[in-house]
Amino acid sequence: MGFGGLVIASTALIDMYCCCGMWSVGREVFDRVCDRDVICWNTMVAGYVKNGNFFSAKELFDEMPERNVSSWNTVVDMYGKCGEVGLARSLFDEMPARDVISWNAMVSGYVKDGECDAARGLFDEMPKRNVVSWNGSDVKPNEVTVVAVLPACGHLGALDLGQWIHSYIRRNRVKMDVYVNTALIDMYGKCGSVEDARRVFDNAEMKDTFLCSTMIEVLAMHGKADEAFGVFDYMRRAGIKPSDITFVGLLKACSHVGLVEIGVEYFEMMSKDFELVPKVEHYGCLVDLLGRAGHLEKAYETIKSMPMEPHPIVWGTLLSACRIHCNVKLAEEVALHLIELEPQNCGHYVLLSNIYSKAGRWNEAAKLRKIMKEKGVMKKPGCSSIEVDNSVYEFFAGDCVHPRRKEIYETLDKIITRLKAEGYSPKTSSALHDVDIDEKEQTLLYHSEKLAAAFGLLNTNHKAPIRIVKNLRICDDCHVFMKMVSKYFGRSLIIRDCNRFHHFSDGSCSCCDYW
Incomplete structure (x- = not known):
């Protein structure tokens, strides 16, 4: 139809092929375009990123005759997502101009890589440095920024900073959508302020499955089982359909206070009332519930009857229960299986060694520590942080x-x-x-x-x-x-x-x- 020579049509074609996983065909179209503009180049770079071809994305980025802020953002975001946060920061620092998307990508990269202090520091710079974007406007944190940085506050237990961000949201009228409210609930919960988490939940104008499930998870980790059940009852009254994540929270709530019968009811309710197929996480919670309460054989039978291959975390949960209830015989069986599955995981050796020590079997504990040393398995040091x-x-x-x-x-x-x-x-x-x-x-x-x-x-x-x-x-x-x-x-x-x-x-x- 004669549109093949139009760069805008070719760019759309490149995007279509890349979205369908056919990046090599997209590259053929790209190579045929004579008068490529920066949008065409950006589309091909982004196409490589979408398909996980990061080397080609960076190679093409380096060849670009002209770049705009979107070009830089794509590659900074790419490095952040693939765990190369150092390279992402190098590019971020090189950028001739940045917009809010640049800062959000860098903050998200730090959070994903577990560098929460760096994420927090970068967020703190945004309003202080009077940053100006590529089009001359001030760069200020938006709802995407706060959703990216709040998990860092939660991970660190940095309540003061989390509260400061919450007040920043109010002062600057950042949109309090369901994502921001959910991030705030999660942050307050992980920082130990369950009252603030509940206040955000109660004041949220819109409540969806994810927000309610997050509130249940927070209440569960604070041992407030009755309140978690109350939120679930609210979901049912309001017609909010629970998800598999909802039931993970409910099962954890039961586990932390030893409500075995109620936990089993929730587990069975998943498939019976909501047509949800229990996943490995739900079986893990059920094993934890039974194991903590001392029903070690039932927990063991649950693992053996799982319809999927039990994850090492599920076996580790049973091993932890063996430590609580000093069942050395079962602990040995479980630990040996775990060491076979994950020979470099220090946790399995340490747990069994602790079980031996608690039982006064010092020789076995010493032998296990010797095996760790021979295999080069290092014990994770105890670490505590305070803000x-x-x-x-x-x-x-x-x-x-x-x-x-x-x-x-x-x-x-x-x-x-x-x-x-x-x-x-x-x-x-x-x-x-x-x-x-x-x-x-x-x-x-x-x-x-x-x-x-x-x-x-x-x-x-x-x-x-x-x-x-x-x-x-x-x-x-x-x-x-x-x-x-x-x-x-x-x-x-x-x-x-x-x-x-x-x-x-x-x-x-x-x-x-x-x-």
């Missing part, structure tokens, strides 16, 4: 490098002395090495969450709760320690470990010692 005055501070077990180490250790020694006077006796069963009692107590004393708590007592207002994020499960001794600190120092502590939240207040914990 003070908009900065996040990290502590490792036995930390010797913190600039205020002396002050922190002196404070911790005073806390221990006071607590011992009130009856605190270190739970040396949590020190899983065959050493004398004094050495065990010394090891327990400098766990990362204790150091973070001492730092919090030193540097926060006496009325403010101390919020700590820990990468591993809190040990029995630290759990007792935090309960006593909350009682005898009059401070509430909120600790997020790898499983759930613990709210310590006046000598008790929200988990009711079931975790």
Whole structure:
């Protein structure tokens, strides 16, 4: 029909082929276009990115005779999505001009790569640097930016920054759509402020499946099962259809408080009432529910009856339950299977070693640690972080490098002395090495969450709760320690470990010692 010579028609054709996965045919069309403009070049680069051909995308980008901000954005976003965040940042810094999409792509890249501090810092620069875009307008964070950066706040437990972003949203009238509200609920939940999460949920004008499911997940990790069930009841009344994610949250809520029968009912309800086929995540939650409650054989049978291949995480869940209930025989069987599946995963070795140690079988524990050393498997160190005055501070077990180490250790020694006077006796069963009692107590004393708590007592207002994020499960001794600190120092502590939240207040914990 004579349109083949028109660059706009050829560009649309390139886009069509690339969207259909036929990037090589798209490239043939591109090569035939004589008077390519920057949009045509951008379309071909973006087409390569869509199809995962990142090398060709960067090669073509380097050949471009002319680039606009969209050209740069495409490649920055590409590097962010494929985990090359360093290359993304290099290109971002080279850009002659940026728009809000450039900043959003870079922030998203950092979050996806787990570099939450960098994401937070970049967001913080946007309104401060008076940044001007390629067309001369101010670059300000929009709803896409806040949805990208809020997960970083949640990951770090950076509540102060999350609250600042929330107030920024209000002040600048950023559109409070369902995505922004969901991101806020998730952030507040992961930062330990379930009340703020609930407030955002209640005030949201539009509620969909994803927003309600996020609220259920938040309530579950804080051990508020009844409230999670209430949100599910609201969904049913409002005609909001639950998804498989909804039931993951409900099953977790049951697991954290030991509601086995109700959890099984929810599991069966998925297929019976909503025609949802349980996935591996749901079976994992069911195994966790049964295992925590001590029904280890039922949990084992559940794994063996799964209609799909059990994921190592599901087996790991059963191994954790074996540790809680000191079932060494089953633990050995499960751990050996896991080590066969994932020989370089330190968690499997450590869990079995801890189970041996707890049972007083020191020789087996030592042999396992020797095998780890021979295989080059490194144990993941305990790490706790705390936010003070908009900065996040990290502590490792036995930390010797913190600039205020002396002050922190002196404070911790005073806390221990006071607590011992009130009856605190270190739970040396949590020190899983065959050493004398004094050495065990010394090891327990400098766990990362204790150091973070001492730092919090030193540097926060006496009325403010101390919020700590820990990468591993809190040990029995630290759990007792935090309960006593909350009682005898009059401070509430909120600790997020790898499983759930613990709210310590006046000598008790929200988990009711079931975790």
